[in-house]
Amino acid sequence: LMFSHTFDSTILRSYDIRGIYGKTLTDVDAFMLGFFFGITVKEKFITKKHPLIIVGMDGRLSSPSLEEKLTEGLENSGCEIYRIGLGPTPMLYFASNYYKADGAIQVTGSHNPKDYNGFKIVLNQESFFGEDIQKLGHFASKGYSKTYNGFSKSVEIGSKYINEIVKPLNNIDRELFEKTIVWDCGNGASGPTVEILTKKIPGKHVVLFSEVDGNFPNHHPDPTDESTLKIMLNKMREVDAEIGIAFDGDGDRIGVIDKQGRAVAGDLLTAFLANSISTNDKNKQTIILDIKSSYIAYENIMSLGFKAEIGKTGHS
Numbered sequence: 001l002m003f004s005h006t007f008d009s010t011i012l013r014s015y016d017i018r019g020i021y022g023k024t025l026t027d028v029d030a031f032m033l034g035f036f037f038g039i040t041v042k043e044k045f046i047t048k049k050h051p052l053i054i055v056g057m058d059g060r061l062s063s064p065s066l067e068e069k070l071t072e073g074l075e076n077s078g079c080e081i082y083r084i085g086l087g088p089t090p091m092l093y094f095a096s097n098y099y100k101a102d103g104a105i106q107v108t109g110s111h112n113p114k115d116y117n118g119f120k121i122v123l124n125q126e127s128f129f130g131e132d133i134q135k136l137g138h139f140a141s142k143g144y145s146k147t148y149n150g151f152s153k154s155v156e157i158g159s160k161y162i163n164e165i166v167k168p169l170n171n172i173d174r175e176l177f178e179k180t181i182v183w184d185c186g187n188g189a190s191g192p193t194v195e196i197l198t199k200k201i202p203g204k205h206v207v208l209f210s211e212v213d214g215n216f217p218n219h220h221p222d223p224t225d226e227s228t229l230k231i232m233l234n235k236m237r238e239v240d241a242e243i244g245i246a247f248d249g250d251g252d253r254i255g256v257i258d259k260q261g262r263a264v265a266g267d268l269l270t271a272f273l274a275n276s277i278s279t280n281d282k283n284k285q286t287i288i289l290d291i292k293s294s295y296i297a298y299e300n301i302m303s304l305g306f307k308a309e310i311g312k313t314g315h316s
Helices: 027-044 063-076 089-098 131-142 158-171 191-200 226-239 266-274 295-303
Strands: 017-020 052-057 080-086 103-107 116-123 151-154 180-184 204-208 243-247 254-257 286-290 307-311
Touching (some): 027 063, 027 103, 027 131, 052 089, 063 080, 063 103, 063 151, 089 103, 116 131, 158 191, 180 226, 204 226, 226 243, 266 286, 266 295, 286 295
Parallel strands (some): 052 080
Antiparallel strands (some): 103 116
């Protein structure tokens, strides 16, 4: 049996594979991506009979079907697959690390309109991007003539992921007692996690749109677009909230609104969060800002004693 496949050239992007479901991106693409990525991993870890791949997905309407086909392709490449199901993309990265997996793929359309979907990929705990994605496309078009018998099973990682998130809050939980926080999940994949999380930490929590719905009925799931934060801002004023946190469709980016109703830029948020890293070897630690960041954030991080590095934009 020989598999070969040509992906639509528009979907093989720098940081992910992304297209319009049913047009530039199909279930066949998902199967072939699984197969050729699986073979790539097998060739990298030549001594492993069944390399371990983690597969997760966001809440888009096309995600279950793409996840199913992706898993099938991976099985044909001889991999062992842990299916973690619906959850935010950071949960996939956590699972990849937790299980010391050889690779991981999240089916996600990120913050794009609802008819989009795609894949974010990790190989050996590192971002699989740029040249890697192009090579994979080239490998698929050449084809591969062997298949193997892999296998998959469902695993529950959500509770371990949430416990990990709560850990750093244990020391400062009394500072949260009097606070009101509004969370806007935007009907994306972070909803169920945020619901559980907010019950485990002190303070008063108002959670909006935690029901996962791939139609995104309340607003577009991109918190970097300030127009999507209006509903959260109004709710914050109504309940006199300290802070508002909004998630994108797959829960790997946030928009933050402060008590004065101002959106906090991502680069300033990074500089602020750098304050919470307690280490004696600060000059050995690097904080990465993306190319869109301001000099203010850069200066601030340097003044804390860290190295600051400007990287490309995207999950790499």
